[in-house]
Amino acid sequence: MIRGWVFVLLLAVPGFAAAEEVTITGRVTSANAMGLTFYNNGFLGSNLASRDPSLEYPLGTEEDHLIRGGIWVGGLFSDSADVATADTLCSTATIDGYFGSSGTEAESEYYPASSTIRELSILPSSRFYDPGHAKSEQDLICEYYDTHTPAGPQHRPLHVRIQQEILQFSFEPFDAILLLNFSIINDHPTLPIFDLYAGIYSELASGWKDGHDEWPPTGWFRRKDIAYVDSLRLLSEHNFSPDSNCPSWAGYLLLGTRPQPIAEKRVSFNWWNWDPSGAQPETPADDRERYLALANGSIDPTFGVEAPNNDPVTLLSVGPLGTASFQTPDGATHWILEPQDTVVVSFAFVGGIPSPDADPPRTAEQDIAYNATWAQTAFDLNFNIPVPPPSPRLRVESGHERLTLWWGDLPLGFIDPKSHTTDFEGFRVYLSEAGKTEGFRLLAEYDQRDSLFFDTSLDAVTAPEPLVVVQNGDTLRYPFRYEIAGLRDGFKYWTSVTSFDRGSNDIASLESGIPQNRVFTIPGAQRDEVPERKVVVFPNPYRGDAAWDETLLRDRYLWFAGLPRRCTIRIFDLAGDLIRTLEFDGDHYGATDVRGIYDPDDVWNPAGDVPVLSGHMAAWDLTTRKDQAVAGGLYVYSVEDRDTGGVERGTFLILK
Numbered sequence: 131m132i133r134g135w136v137f138v139l140l141l142a143v144p145g146f147a148a149a150e151e152v153t154i155t156g157r158v159t160s161a162n163a164m165g166l167t168f169y170n171n172g173f174l175g176s177n178l179a180s181r182d183p184s185l186e187y188p189l190g191t192e193e194d195h196l197i198r199g200g201i202w203v204g205g206l207f208s209d210s211a212d213v214a215t216a217d218t219l220c221s222t223a224t225i226d227g228y229f230g231s232s233g234t235e236a237e238s239e240y241y242p243a244s245s246t247i248r249e250l251s252i253l254p255s256s257r258f259y260d261p262g263h264a265k266s267e268q269d270l271i272c273e274y275y276d277t278h279t280p281a282g283p284q285h286r287p288l289h290v291r292i293q294q295e296i297l298q299f300s301f302e303p304f305d306a307i308l309l310l311n312f313s314i315i316n317d318h319p320t321l322p323i324f325d326l327y328a329g330i331y332s333e334l335a336s337g338w339k340d341g342h343d344e345w346p347p348t349g350w351f352r353r354k355d356i357a358y359v360d361s362l363r364l365l366s367e368h369n370f371s372p373d374s375n376c377p378s379w380a381g382y383l384l385l386g387t388r389p390q391p392i393a394e395k396r397v398s399f400n401w402w403n404w405d406p407s408g409a410q411p412e413t414p415a416d417d418r419e420r421y422l423a424l425a426n427g428s429i430d431p432t433f434g435v436e437a438p439n440n441d442p443v444t445l446l447s448v449g450p451l452g453t454a455s456f457q458t459p460d461g462a463t464h465w466i467l468e469p470q471d472t473v474v475v476s477f478a479f480v481g482g483i484p485s486p487d488a489d490p491p492r493t494a495e496q497d498i499a500y501n502a503t504w505a506q507t508a509f510d511l512n513f514n515i516p517v518p519p520p521s522p523r524l525r526v527e528s529g530h531e532r533l534t535l536w537w538g539d540l541p542l543g544f545i546d547p548k549s550h551t552t553d554f555e556g557f558r559v560y561l562s563e564a565g566k567t568e569g570f571r572l573l574a575e576y577d578q579r580d581s582l583f584f585d586t587s588l589d590a591v592t593a594p595e596p597l598v599v600v601q602n603g604d605t606l607r608y609p610f611r612y613e614i615a616g617l618r619d620g621f622k623y624w625t626s627v628t629s630f631d632r633g634s635n636d637i638a639s640l641e642s643g644i645p646q647n648r649v650f651t652i653p654g655a656q657r658d659e660v661p662e663r664k665v666v667v668f669p670n671p672y673r674g675d676a677a678w679d680e681t682l683l684r685d686r687y688l689w690f691a692g693l694p695r696r697c698t699i700r701i702f703d704l705a706g707d708l709i710r711t712l713e714f715d716g717d718h719y720g721a722t723d724v725r726g727i728y729d730p731d732d733v734w735n736p737a738g739d740v741p742v743l744s745g746h747m748a749a750w751d752l753t754t755r756k757d758q759a760v761a762g763g764l765y766v767y768s769v770e771d772r773d774t775g776g777v778e779r780g781t782f783l784i785l786k
Contacts, residue, residue: 154170154245155170155245155247156168157247157270158183159270159298159308160268161266161267161298161643161645162189162267162299162300162304162308162645163187163188163189163306163645164185164188164189164298165183165186165187166185166196166296166479167182167183168272168294168296169238170242170244170245170246170274171223171274172201172240172274172294173198173199173223173224173237173238174196174198174223174330174332175197175198175333177198177237178197178230178345178346179230181345184196184197185334187306187481187483188481188567189566189567190567191567193336193339193378194336194337194339195334195336195367195378195379195380195381195481196334196335197333197334197335198224198229198332198333199223199224199332199334200222200223200238200331201292201294201312201328201330201331202328202424202447203220203276203288203290203314203328204219204221204288204327204421205220205288205290205325205326205467206219206323206324206325207219207318207321207324208324211320211321211322213464217286218418218422219287219417219421220417220418221240221285221288221290222238222239222420223240223331224331225237225420226333226405226406226443227406228406229333229346230345240274240276241274241275242272242273243272243273243291244272247270249268249270249271251264251267252266252267253646254520254540254544255520255523255646255647256268265297265514266297266298266299266309267299267643268298269296270298271293271294272294273291273292273293274292275291275317276288276289276290277317288323289317289321289323290326291317292313292315294310294311295310295311295312296308296309296310297309297310297508297513299515299643300644300645301517301518301641301642301643302643303504304505304508305645306480306482306501307478307480307505307508308480309477309513310476311474312476312477313472313473313474314328314467314472314475315470315471315472316467316469316470318469320469321469322466322467323452323466323467324452324464324467325449325450325452325464326449326465326473327398327424327448327449327451328424328447328451328473329446330446330447331444332365332443332444333443334356334365334380334444335350335351335369336353336368336376336378336379336380337349337353337369337374337376338375341374350369351404352441353371353437353438354367354369354436354437354441354442355367355435355436356401357432357495358399358430358432360399362383362503363383363384363397363446364381364382364383364499364502365381365382365399365444365446366495366498367379367380367381368495370435377484377494378481379483379494379495380482381479381480381498382446382480383477383478383502383506384446384476385477385506385508385509386475386509387475388473390451392448395450395451396427396449397448398424398426398428398445398446399428399429399430399444399445399447400428400430400444400447401430401432401444402442402443403441403442404441404442423445424445449465451467451473451475452465452467452471452473453467453468453471453472454466478502480498480502481501482496482497482499482500483497484497516546516637517546517640518628518631518640518641518642519541519553520544520629520642521629521646522537522538522539522540522541522557522610523540523606523647524538524627524647525597526625526649526742528652528654528742528743529653529655529656530619530660531617531618531653532613532614532616532617533613533614533617534614535611535612535613535627536608537557538607538608538610539607539610541642546631553631553632553634554578554629554632555577555578555630556575556578556583556629557575557576557588557591557610557627557629558574558575559572559573559574559575559612559614559625559626560626560627560644561624561625562623562625570624573612574591576591577630580632582632588610591610591612592609593608593610596609610627612627617653619652619653619655619689620669620676621652621677621678622652622678622727622741623652624648624649624650626644626646626647626648626649628642628643628646629641629642630642650741651741651743652727652741652747654689654747655692655744655747656744657692659692660692663692665692665780666690666692667688667690667767667780667782670688670782671784672752674762678726679726684725684751685725686752687724687726687727687749687750687751688752688782689747689748690712690750691746691747692747693746693748693769694746694769694771694772694773694774694776695715695716695717695745695773696715696771696773697714697771697772698712698713698714699713699748699750699767700767700769700770701767702765702766702768703766704766708755709755709765710750710753710755712750714748716743721743721748721749722740725751726749727741728740728741752784761784761786762784762785764783765781765783766780767780767781
């Protein structure tokens with residue numbers, strides 16, 4: 131479900147005879163509506179080195195909110211285990227730097243413990259299903275430590291190891307929340323750390339990525355408006371410009387600490403003007419100044435709009451942290467983290483959008499605060515939140531102007547971890563023509579006859595005979611069926627079937643998230659649905675663009691439909707020159723070579739972005755075998771059935 135990157139760096143590590151090879155891995159969250167790029171060395175965001183989601187919310191809208199971020203951990207450390215002689219140290223995942231560089235993998239003072247970012251899930255349908263350890267629909271876990279000194283500025287490690295955990299849920303309102311837990315461990319074999327503080331540093335900036343031909347978009351940085359809500363410990367940022375095309379807000383909040391509650395700790399919120407040089411007096415420029423920023427207890431004001439005169443970067447922190455406290459002779463209280471002891475700090479990234487249909491309606495500012503309260507609720511429940519039954523396993527079949535949906539019965543036996551009962555109530559069917567995250571409309575709802583909801587019964591979608599499919603050695607059974615008719619061949623659709631429960635006296639009915647089983651599909655004729663089982667080309671004539679085409683020339687295409695299951699398509703001009711050859715196998719074809727249909731650089735969900743097709747249709751991107759755009763004119767095609775040897779021929783016209 132997630133695209134990943136691997137960066138291989140050669141870092142000179144003190145004490146080693148030769149450079150040690152280090153693997154830095156990046157991922158993008160994709161289980162709900164927040165797309166956060168993160169790395170296994172603690173760096174958060176893409177640094178705007180590409181248009182991939184940095185902190186994109188809602189995911190799929192191209193509205194991004196983060197350049198860079200990461201955890202800061204500071205403390206007092208002494209080789210003599212004496213707080214009076216301790217040095218002030220701070221390890222950072224990033225500091226003020228330049229956006230747009232590809233150096234995100236070298237920004238952090240942390241070193242990955244493993245190149246693997248582990249994944250767990252509470253969803254029985256997930257291949258990462260682990261009910262004994264998973265906390266959410268998609269847990270993403272990595273570990274890093276600061277005791278290897280990277281090449282670059284001198285840095286004395288604090289001897290901490292951090293286990294970072296990102297939790298995601300796809301159902302409302304948690305689909306606008308990423309929960310981040312940082313377990314901070316004293317990794318020194320014998321010495322303690324005193325008065326440890328931890329916080330998230332960030333450089334937030336919001337804007338619409340599609341609105342910029344050049345990249346990175348420098349105009350975002352003078353349109354920031356940050357706000358801090360002390361009662362929620364919530365920092366938010368939005369683009370205040372009325373022509374930004376980015377109405378959403380994003381930010382993060384400090385949820386709490388363990389084992390001691392956050393009420394016993396000091397919370398600090400600091401911001402300063404972005405300053406990679408460190409020359410401005412308010413910029414924390416070394417370990418001592420960074421620790422003081424973590425621990426100063428200041429809540430900097432955010433009245434009015436900071437931009438265009440300021441370019442704020444932010445730090446939200448808490449401490450002192452430890453597992454025990456003591457007093458020195460001067461009466462000062464200090465907290466101590468003994469070797470291999472652990473403290474936990476939890477944050478959440480949250481988003482907000484204008485929500486006129488909410489009850490009552492909410493602005494984006496109100497919506498982000500509303501979502502922040504639910505993130506806090508999740509922490510207060512130790513992330514054991516009520517969950518709906520999972521979405522069923524979904525299989526979609528494409529045909530002429532129709533889609534047939536088949537799904538399994540897994541949700542019917544799902545035991546709610548909160549009530550310990552099977553509280554499944556029904557299914558809902560959704561369809562979108564707009565995209566992966568927007569435009570989904572409810573087509574149908576079917577629930578059990580139990581005097582709850584509409585009592586429409588599941589009988590209406592129970593097939594006379596279930597569809598049985600053998601896949602990777604497993605026999606999959608799909609007893610439920612629903613057909614969507616009146617669609618347009620060649621056009622993109624996204625469909626999903628969700629599950630919902632009965633609810634209770636305390637909790638309203640919960641519904642699983644659309645992303646759990648969302649399927650991208652394109653209707654088109656099967657072989658027996660075209661007249662005389664003949665191949666057809668559409669649109670014909672092609673008039674410079676089709677209704678489904680994107681704006682760029684390289685994203686245009688036409689369709690061959692009614693193809694034999696395995697065939698070779700050859701396209702000729704009127705002079706008889708071979709323009710292009712397409713090899714087609716309907717059992718495996720997904721139009722992945724046609725950019726207007728499948729984008730191999732889409733980090734959101736590349737596997738789910740391969741469309742389900744009829745098995746008898748293929749797209750051509752109007753380019754020659756030399757990867758040049760074809761000219762307008764009349765073209766001849768031949769389709770050779772590789773199983774029978776039969777050949778069909780026809781013509782089509784391109785008008786430009």
